[in-house]
Amino acid sequence: MMLRRRCGLLDFLTYFLSTACAVIFVLVCTILYGTRTQHPHLPAVVQGVLPAGRCLCEYSATFACDTCLDCAAAPPISGNATSDADDWVFSYRRDGSNYGLREDQCEAAFPGLFEDIARAKKHRQTKPNVSEQELSSFELTKGMVRAMIFNGELYILDTFLVDNVNREKAVSALATLHRALVSAPDHGSVPNIEFVFTVEDLPAQPQKPLWVLARRANDDDLWLIPDFGFWSWDMEQLGALSEVAAEAIQRESVEPWDQKQEKLVWRGKLNFAPKLRRALLDAARGKSWSDVGQVRWGDPDFKAHFVGPVDQCNYMFIAHAEGRSYSGSLKYRQLCRSVVVSHKLQWIQHHHYLMKSDGPNQNFVEVERDFSDLAAAMDDLITHPEKAKRIADNNVQVFRERYLTGAAEACYWRALFKAWKEVSFEPVLYNGVEAGEKHARAQKRGVRYETFMLYEPLRQMDFPASAKMAASSSS
Template identity: 45%
Template sequence: MTLPSCSHWRPRRGVLLYFLCFIATLSFSLILVIWYGVNSDRDYIHPLVTQLLPAGHCACQTSTTFECSSCLSCSQTRLIKQLNPSSSWRFEYVRDARNEGLDRTQCDSSFPGLFEDPVRAEKYWESHGRLAMEDLDAIRLEYGMARAFIYNGELYVVSAFPKGEDHRRKILAVLGSIHRALVADPDRGSQRDIEFVFSVEDKVEDVTNPDNPVWVFARSAVEEAVWLMPDFGFWAWDRPQNMLGPYDQVVERIKRLDIPWSEKKRQLVWRGKPSFAPKLRRALLEASRDKPWGDVKQVDWRDKTNIIKMEDHCKYMFIAHVEGNDPPPFFRLEPLLIETGRSYSASLKYRQACNSVIVAHKLQYIQHHHYLLSPSGPNQNYVEVERDFSDLSDKLEPLLADPDSAERIANNNVKTFRERYLTKAAETCYWRSLFNRYGRVWNSTVPVWSEEYQRERGLRYESFALLESPAMFDFTTNTSLN
């Protein structure tokens, strides 16, 4: 590419024109440098270029701190007695991890702290006039959004607007998770009728106003009106070239292939594309460059270099986590076709399945289980560093010198997430808490029949799931909703 030249602008034609040409050339050059820095996947670019990079989707000036360590240290026996004095039941991982039918008392006593966000959203809408059908009608459905309702414990789909197969799969995964939580609910008969809108896009602002009551995978701290739901990967993350399957199946694979702590590499591992969230990723690359404990590298999907499978991440004592992640390579080596994480990173839960220490910068985006992250104290289950990774060495090197302390954090990670809060039982309990808390502020009836169109307003989930793929695009059972 040839830069514009100012050689033909002579001072006699005017100092002002010469100056304007100089500014234009400088601006064009700066744009090229930033473009190169944002889109390059080279292992190294000059630090000056890194400093010029915009923060983009993963702003480096804000973060969210979670204050829920007390949720992990509560006495479970005390909680059970408070909720049901006559009950002696308690959660056991081997017995209950796959039990989707825990009742409300069992859910509350098994997963203290898991339902913080539905409680928060309920309080928000209690103070903002509660919710009605008119609030949903005011939401314009964009690509990646869907509208559904629960009536007499059954799930109906009103509208769905996937853009491409990726959206379609994610919408189906969300609906599948909701249906699973409903049919396994021992209190299904008392489920209140509700109607809701959800989005499978990474960012709230990509599809809707953050003041709308939309169900989303992740939110920033200031997006208080939205409701958090578990992400699509808990149902299954299957793409044509990367067939991961349901989350609990991935966990079982990892458990079989994980190795004892003493045999793990005493290094920090990370693989990814720097051009996805370059500000964050290049900060990690630079902070670990030339360090004996650093195994942090960029991935080249074309040449298939620096690729390691997810189970091989578990062979390291430390695993780095960065927001905006492209999915990590799992059990096959083909690249994904699209970027999937421009805000939160859906891959955190897979890293948490390893008996390793998760090292994460201060997070900007909140997922439904993030309240259980504990960066210090006896229940510490990960290591938190600054968003620019400036304190990475200071946090990591003491743990390398004291592997017993690092192992304690890794064990806490497993006990907290893999063996409790990321189990199938916890996921379904969370969904039912979301239904319940949302229902408490839902002020409208949910008609299943449209008098105007003389037909049902929604299509039952079981029928929707059987539609051929093309029929799911721009799907609606009521044109008045669009």
């Protein structure tokens, strides 16, 4: 009798484990299918088990700026004031590409731009200053660069770039940083600093004092930098950000607001954020105002479905959805005289503090993360064209004509240098010697930016290890 009971228990456990394994296997396969397929329609059961990825579905960033956002949202003034006048005002046509604005001009021209720098500095002031030991306490991971500014010159100390895309992003970030450095009106005032930045979408070490492209509201230790696309991006119909802005202005000079298509446009890759982006497709499907679709990079008819950043300016409304983390496409959408319609954002970029979703200076329309109120928002915009036009005009005045200019970017970098210096250590240019001694060239740390840019791609990707290998092979 006892033997029969034991056999029955074993049979039950075997059946239970087999069933559990089968259920888990089916669930995993379902999730893999849902996250990797590019099919626009998914069964409800598959959508129900899709994970949210790295986003928290009910969590989003809320900006409460301490500076004057209403003033920041006011249109740029095209006055004749000179930079020497006490009443100097920013003029887009005159100053938009002026990388050498003084600190007081930066503050006057771009209120609200430096909010995240102030936040990061305030948080770090609750801890000991960043030390050399702290920066050296963690290994560089994919997409990271360690660099230094010393006596106004940029040095590359260490890199870990895993492929050419990684390398292009890092080189672009270094280029914008260097441009802000060499254009500083008071070159001698640029502080000596040492730092680590990453060009990966997702910061791998959010508890470290890293410079990153985007952060979540709870990533207090991270410092935001402008993304690499502010320099340029080697993709069809992109190029330099200022080039895209100029083409958008040219396009809208011949196709003004009243000639735009009264539709909402979006193109993107679904598997970058399948749950979020599929919700957008579902909310817009079959609507008369919708031109929302996906792109499949490998399709033979890819170009037929692709809508470039300037082509988006042909539409009155442009949808925005985050990707693996932030989406670098937002800045291109903000270059159009169109209404940007975005879900509540979770990832913060350095210029997001200037986004206003209500009031007279509203410059975009915000909907829920699941796009459940997208139809209502679109109906409101189409029913009230004067409201839509005002939001589109504000978008241009705030972003294209002010906060996405080269001048604003350079001002941001220099403000970051200054704030970082206040909470970090004094770097050294030479290793293993005391100040005042004679320095051998071999003891100098890193390599100047100008020299680094001459290196072949493979050498740039794993420096200084690549430099040591190159030296040994040539000897």
